[in-house]
Amino acid sequence: MAFWIIVAALAIGVGAILGLTLMRGRVGEAPPAAYDLDVYRDQLREIDRDLKRGVLEAEDAERLRAEISRKILAADAQLRAGGESGGQPKALGIVMAGVVVALVTGGGVLLYSQIGAPGYGDLPMATRIANSEAARAERLDQEAAEARFAPQDTGLPDGTSDDYMALVERLRETVAERPNDQQGLRFLVRSEAALGNMEAARTAQAQLIEVKGEAATAEDYATLAELMINATSGYVSRDAEAALRDALDRDPRAPTARFYLGLYMTQIDRPDTAFRLWRDLLEESTPDAPWVPPIRAGIEELAARAGERYELPSQAGAPGPSAGDIEAAGEMDPEARQEMIRGMVAGLASRLADEGGTAEDWARLINAYGVLGETDRARRIWTEAQAVFADFPRRLATVRAAAENAGVAE
Template sequence: MISLPLFAAFALMTAFAALAVLWPLSRVRATRAARDADLAVYRDQLAEIARDAKSGRLPKAEAEAARIEVARRMLAADAAREGAAAEDPGRAKWRRRAAAVFAMVFVPAFAAGLYGVLGNPAIPGAPLAERLAAVPDRSDVAILVRRVEEHLQKTPNDGQGYEILAPIYLRLGRPEDAARAYAEAIRILGPSAMRHSARGEALVVASDGLVTADAARAFADALALDPDEPRAAYFLGLAAEQDGRKEDAARIWGQLLARAPADAPFRPLVVAALARVGGAAPAAPAAAGPGPGAADVAAAASMSTDERNAMVRGMVARLAARLESEPNDIDGWLRLVRAYGVLGDRDKATEALKTARAAFKDNAEALGRLDAAEKELAPRAGSGDKG
């Protein structure tokens, strides 16, 4: 039920709205008085023109033109006054009353009926302050973003907060805010190829697909830290294409494809871009498998079972050690996860997936490949003996 104070407030608002409609309808007499005043002014102007013409201060031609103009305005005002006077007073009064009844009765009644159909007075109020204080629903992204923004206002040196917020800004269609958040993350946490590349992409989205000079510098900084960062290479090739340097674009994209794995998810996009500038895509390299090379297989043929297991575990340990210092190698992480799966080390495989996801938390393509590797791991990890 609607409380009495709220009902009184609604009634007062309705009265003010009706008054705003009815007030102009009650000003007929004021309008007529204004027209009579205009006619009096025009008569004074005609008398003044006649005096100036008689005294010679106003030439005859100019006096005649001024007299005609004032007479025209006078006739128009007089015609308007006659039209108002010719109106039936009773009929005009009836129209005003009908409009008043409609504004005072039918408009509120229609609003109440519409609220009865669409409204729900049982729903409690939800002020913004209470919604921010409550535990937000996961689907209420705006509240979550506001929470993080308020946290960053209090702790402006929380680089992780900026790094978490930046990709959310980008998905919400706020690329300028995403670029600023990535810049703050770089300032606080230090530069990395992933952060520079992500900031450059946000700048490209903000400029409607144009690789600006600022974005190109971000991509160049990313490649300086990691020459194999594919996103930076792709967008630098796009910058060359937009500048009309098709040969440079073909060279950049060709080099990117030459070092990209055969199953890299970005290969179709780069191949299409390369064809657009008239370049030929190099042959895709063979997909690297998790097992040892040909020389390792030949050496393992003469080993005992324990020796072979020791050799494989040594190779896996070296790969894990390398990934600690080079965590941006997604193919290396995939090989490590598969190797742990073959060895039956489910716990190590899970830990490797967790570490890899942390390293590629802003790369949707890499996360998708890690998810696929985890699905492959489930049946494989249970088939081996751990140890």
């Protein structure tokens, strides 16, 4: 309530000052015409000084005096006619004053109601972090989250045949008989996930991780977390967060784990941490990565919530050839293969020159030239990339890795 009282007092005060100015018809102690007279008299004195210094001819000085004298007569007549109010109609001044007060006060309230948070108290950073930690402590475990947020059962996916279901049932029986069979567990995870049985899929994945023990990889834990999150319609439970942390302990750059950890941070009101995770991941990812569309859809709003200035990078065009593309052309005859590869590389090089591209596009071009044995061109592209990404260390690191792979990095 105190906030609104202060805001209202400020708005009314500002509106009153503007309104009084309109009603008086002047800003200072004298009407506007009085200030005009002072200016014109100064101009007459300036003409006399310029005439004495020889800057003006006598004829020009006389002509200027006559012109300024006419302005003085007009200003004096205006001053006499307007009096102390400067000629401002009193009724109009009152009306305009009321309009100004209404606009300032009403407009301010309307603007705050649209972009502000009426009814909410101040949220200093320390308070927000404390609230976030409290939300994290109150996070549901996986079982409770599934009980509350599990997607509705819509039956089997379209096109699921009886033969396929028989195979899945046989796989379930096999895994039950041989619980340490890693290959069988992997197949079971995929099969259950394909059928939409996310709870069964994440149970099988957890069993696979337990069987693998210390050999479990970051990808194994990231897959477990993803299955948990899908089983709760996007809610990141306490157990899912633990799986994400386990994945990142094994590989701090694991992309799937970083994406879902960013999602978790948005859910516990830490947009600052979520923004940094998603921004770095977006800059390092190729346009066809599965996490790129959801990041691009939400990162600008996330940046605003985090108090960051962020401009979403343009979506790259069609990707150029990768090392895999070049190797896939191995079955073609040498001449046709070289022609195809060079055409793809030339297209990518032309697009980067005309439109620019992501760090991954530049890295792909350097790799392509390296595979073709054109180290001079690869070195030239690396030199250009250093200038393009000089202010973006993470992007430059991506291109540098390709340059080192091609043997052209200094």
